[in-house]
Amino acid sequence: MKKLLASVLAGTMALSMVACGGSSASSAPAAASSAPAAASSAAASVAESVPAGGTVGVCIYKFDDAFMTTYRNALTKILEDKGYTVTCVDGNNDQAKQTEQINTFITQGVDALIVNPVMTSAADSIIAAVKDADIPTVLINREPTAEQMAAYDKLVYVGCDARQSGTMQGELILDTETKGDINGDGVVKYIMIQGDPENVDAQYRTEFSVKALEDAGVKVEQLDLQRGDWDRNKGQEIAQTDLAKFGDDIEVVFCNNDDMAIGALQAIQAAGRTVNKDIYLVGVDALDAALNEVSNGNMTGTVLNDAEGQASQAVVCMEELLGGKTYAEGEQSVYVDYVKVTPENVSEFKK
Numbered sequence: 001m002k003k004l005l006a007s008v009l010a011g012t013m014a015l016s017m018v019a020c021g022g023s024s025a026s027s028a029p030a031a032a033s034s035a036p037a038a039a040s041s042a043a044a045s046v047a048e049s050v051p052a053g054g055t056v057g058v059c060i061y062k063f064d065d066a067f068m069t070t071y072r073n074a075l076t077k078i079l080e081d082k083g084y085t086v087t088c089v090d091g092n093n094d095q096a097k098q099t100e101q102i103n104t105f106i107t108q109g110v111d112a113l114i115v116n117p118v119m120t121s122a123a124d125s126i127i128a129a130v131k132d133a134d135i136p137t138v139l140i141n142r143e144p145t146a147e148q149m150a151a152y153d154k155l156v157y158v159g160c161d162a163r164q165s166g167t168m169q170g171e172l173i174l175d176t177e178t179k180g181d182i183n184g185d186g187v188v189k190y191i192m193i194q195g196d197p198e199n200v201d202a203q204y205r206t207e208f209s210v211k212a213l214e215d216a217g218v219k220v221e222q223l224d225l226q227r228g229d230w231d232r233n234k235g236q237e238i239a240q241t242d243l244a245k246f247g248d249d250i251e252v253v254f255c256n257n258d259d260m261a262i263g264a265l266q267a268i269q270a271a272g273r274t275v276n277k278d279i280y281l282v283g284v285d286a287l288d289a290a291l292n293e294v295s296n297g298n299m300t301g302t303v304l305n306d307a308e309g310q311a312s313q314a315v316v317c318m319e320e321l322l323g324g325k326t327y328a329e330g331e332q333s334v335y336v337d338y339v340k341v342t343p344e345n346v347s348e349f350k351k
């Protein structure tokens, strides 16, 4: 079955490259050159049903999000390099707006959709709409439940298992000289700056970062937990207020993402505190700014949220769907691994 799919895809890609005038040889997938001259009739009929150089609608929950900007750019480039016509729209963090955008794509008859939902609670209606229109759909970045996805077998989620990133954040703290207990009183006191809690990434990172410490037998005390909605300014404000309130009691600042951690770092520095000396700071994403701060010692560490890896996996899944693949219930989540980033390995992640 895998082989058949591969040849279907190779055939599909060969067709689309021809139709689009295939910009450069390097953008053609390796498989295309080994595509059989005449695909089997079954494969050919599937391939023919996919318009060459098809149209893809991409819905992003909001453009003004640091990580999703990197992701969106990577995704658009991969699709365009492959000859697809891509329309990428900004949901402005407004589910009603995004629902309208999805409906517009459906009316236009796009060949495939890639959707980063604004609200995972809206997944049911999104899935019902794309199913009704029979449009192969890849959901990204905000994971609905397996039950929600089971409603449509031409739908797959590509993302990461956020529990892994939370655990890695906890490990980054456990790897420090004091295991997070800077003042040596036997309790790690922390503040948690959370992303949008509607998103499982925020829920799991919050839970599993602390769980890693507890599982290692470390006592913890949460001084504060506030939602910063993935936003740098909010991260800065929350950290500033907490530093004024709890002062030296704060030993660890957990941020669900790097953009909030960069904001928190500004507050930490303004309060005269020094990361890795009298306070620890961790994020997730491995944004360029965070990689620099990890190198400079101003962040304890971060976790790579692999935008390129997820974007290319999303395109692989989209092409499989276009080639006729369906996904069984319980097998609709495809995960890309997170990677721990420390001062020791940070240079490997810098571009």
Ligand code: GAL
Binding pocket: 065, 066, 067, 068, 141, 142, 195, 199, 201, 230, 256, 257, 258, 259, 284, 285, 305
């Ligand atoms: C997370 C990422 C955050 C934010 C969020 C949006 O995976 O770490 O920075 O982009 O997705 O849903």
